[in-house]
Amino acid sequence: QVQLQESGPGLVKPSETLSLTCTVSGGSISSYHWSWIRQPPGKGLEWIGCFYYSGSTNYNPSLKSRITMSVDTSKSQLSLKLSSVAAADTAVYYCARASSRDYYGMDVWGHGTTVTVSS
Amino acid sequence: QSVLTQAPSASGTPGQRVTISCSGSSSNIGSNTVNWYQQLPGTAPKLLIYTNNQRPSGVPDRFSGSKSGTSASLAISGLQSGDEADYYCATWDDSLNGVVFGGGTKLSVL
Numbered sequence: 468q469v470q471l472q473e474s475g476p477g478l479v480k481p482s483e484t485l486s487l488t489c490t491v492s493g494g495s496i497s498s499y500h501w502s503w504i505r506q507p508p509g510k511g512l513e514w515i516g517c518f519y520y521s522g523s524t525n526y527n528p529s530l531k532s533r534i535t536m537s538v539d540t541s542k543s544q545l546s547l548k549l550s551s552v553a554a555a556d557t558a559v560y561y562c563a564r565a566s567s568r569d570y571y572g573m574d575v576w577g578h579g580t581t582v583t584v585s586s
Numbered sequence: 587q588s589v590l591t592q593a594p595s596a597s598g599t600p601g602q603r604v605t606i607s608c609s610g611s612s613s614n615i616g617s618n619t620v621n622w623y624q625q626l627p628g629t630a631p632k633l634l635i636y637t638n639n640q641r642p643s644g645v646p647d648r649f650s651g652s653k654s655g656t657s658a659s660l661a662i663s664g665l666q667s668g669d670e671a672d673y674y675c676a677t678w679d680d681s682l683n684g685v686v687f688g689g690g691t692k693l694s695v696l
Contacts (some may be wrong), residue, residue: 502685504631511588512623512631512674514685527684560632568678569685572621572636579630 469494471562471577472576478583485552485584489545489562489577496543502565502573503536503547505558513558517565518545589614590675590688591623598669599693603663606691608675610656620658622651625650625672625690634673635660 475487489501503515516526518536526534535548545562559581563573591609598604608620622635635643635651638658650661658677661671675688 501600511690512676512687514676514687525684528682565685568618569621569676570637570678571618572623572633572676573631574633574636574642576630576632 469499469564469575470565471558471575472563473577473580474562475580475582475583477581478585479552479556480586481553481584482551485547485549485556485582487547487549487560487562487580487582491543491545491548495563496538496545497540500567501538501545502563503545504561504563504573505556506561506579507555507558515547515549515560519567554584557584558582588689589679589682589686590677592673592675592687592688592691594629595692596610596669597696598616598662598665599696600667602665604665604693606660606662606673606675606693608658608688610649610658610677610686612656613681614656614677614679615653615658616656617680620651620653620675620677622649622658622660623676624676625674627671631674664695669693670695 470492472490500519502517533550537546559579561579564575623631624634625631634639638653639651672690674690679686
């Protein structure tokens with residue numbers, strides 16, 4: 468079955484660009500849609516955006532100007548880049564298998580990777 | 587401030603039935619399907635109910651979902667201590683053109 472594993476730097480300085488990777492195993496990355504979700508410490512879930520298997524993307528309007536999502540099919544990896552980070556971007560970041568218009572929900576999640584923004 | 591509204595907490599005793607509600611609007615719950623997630627302490631969210639009332643394989647039938655108008659509910663019957671978790675509703679929002687989550691409901695089993 469499909470499994471996801473997020474990875475990232477752990478600590479990022481304010482104003483820098485955060486880069487995260489999600490490695491997909493057990494299935495074809497090209498066959499599904501993929502979302503990123505984050506959860507600040509002690510708070511709820513926030514959808515960041517989605518990369519569709521067509522190659523198109525859809526981003527949370529509140530983050531849109533700072534986000535870039537992409538897929539490297541040769542490595543079976545998703546990528547999330549978030550620019551100009553601030554303390555408010557400190558969170559656990561998850562990748563998940565998604566569905567169009569979230570009709571079927573997000574049925575496979577990674578364990579998450581913790582990102583702290585601090586100088 | 588979440589687009590979808592959930593009570594921050596709920597509680598019940600073992601064996602009891604509890605309901606968690608999720609309120610939205612015509613641009614989200616009113617026109618799209620609702621999904622529910624369970625997040626046990628220190629773990630990633632897990633899809634519990636999809637497309638309003640469907641259970642993924644492996645989810646006990648003690649968990650059920652429903653939707654009416656611009657609101658949705660998650661019911662848990664035969665409450666167990668292992669059900670202590672945060673529960674989130676989610677759906678697509680046509681105005682925001684993205685997924686929106688409720689603020690989450692922390693369920694305590696007394």
